[in-house]
Amino acid sequence: MKKVVLTVLALGAMSFLAADGAALYKKCAGCHGAKGEKKALGKSAVIAGLSADKIVEDLKGYKAGTLNLHGMGGLMKGQVASYSDADMKAVADYIQTLK
Secondary structure, three states: OHHHHHHHHHHHHHHHHOOOHHHHHHHHHHHHOOOOOOOHHHOOOOOOOOOHHHHHHHHHHHHHOOOOHHHOHHHHHHHHOOOOHHHHHHHHHHHHHOO
16 A cells, blocks of 8 residues: 555656646747747747657757757757756647647
């Protein structure tokens, strides 16, 4: 019984700690639009419709400082500096839901 209770508690804790893509996207919406429909600062590509894998790849490139699409590398590096891999995946998955 103890093992079952501990397992349930651990699963609950993991879901609590799971990255919340919607919450993370609030930081992005100011430039990319509520539905990812805008070119950020009139420069970037529209992110709505990009695959989650492409979004994660780009976010990792920005974080590493190796990507500078449309001259947005410095700005985006600051935006994603604190994102973990799980955060990047969560926000990319959330962007996929935007219509």
